[in-house]
Amino acid sequence: MIKRFKVDAGFTPCPVNEGDELYPNGIFEFNITGILEHIQRNPTDVALVEITVDDFFHGFSSLNESQVELADMSKPVLLAEISPGNFNLIDGHHRVEKARRSGVFTLRAHKFTAVQHLRFLTSERAYLSYIEYWNGKVKQLRQVSRAEHCPNG
Structure with a gap:
């Protein structure tokens, strides 16, 4: 069963240093530099999986063409699990586009x-909003599950 989150009063946003790469996903802003540093220090903490490129290509609205050409698909x-069981691409859009154009069907991904990703949110506002968003999704899933198990009420 997917659990709701409780607000951690001691939550500390991930610090943002000058030059850090950030990924805004609506109100949720992730410190990509912090995530990558964490992976370097703790390579077995996060699942390394193979993904299908078409599952994560959604016709990106704007990409820097020179970055697509230079993208390292071996990286x-x-x-990030944005809602229960649903993972969004938060870093690697240029690699995914290059793979698609090159006919590469799969890439490796840290999942x-x-x-795991809550600690990389860059503000308390983003953290609180994420908790509220997640818990709302959990509530919806439970309501759907109940309706499927008890279709007559």
Whole structure:
């Protein structure tokens, strides 16, 4: 069963240093530099999986063409569990586009669960909003599950 999150009063946003790469996903902003540093220090903490490029290509609205050409497809992309069981691409858009154009069907990805990526949110506002968003999704899933098990009420 997917669990709701409780707000941690001691939550500390991930620090942002000058030059850090950030990924805004709506109100949720992730410190990509912090995530990559964590992976370097703790390579077995996060699942390394193979993904299908077509599952994560959504016709990116704007990409720097020179970055697409230079993208290193041997470097894993980053996925974050944004809602229960749903993972979004938060780093590696240029690699995914290059793979698609090159006819490469799979790439490696570091797959962060919600519990793992919370510490890389860059503000308390983003953290609180994420907790509220996640818990709302859990509630919806439970309601759907109940309705499927008890279709007559």
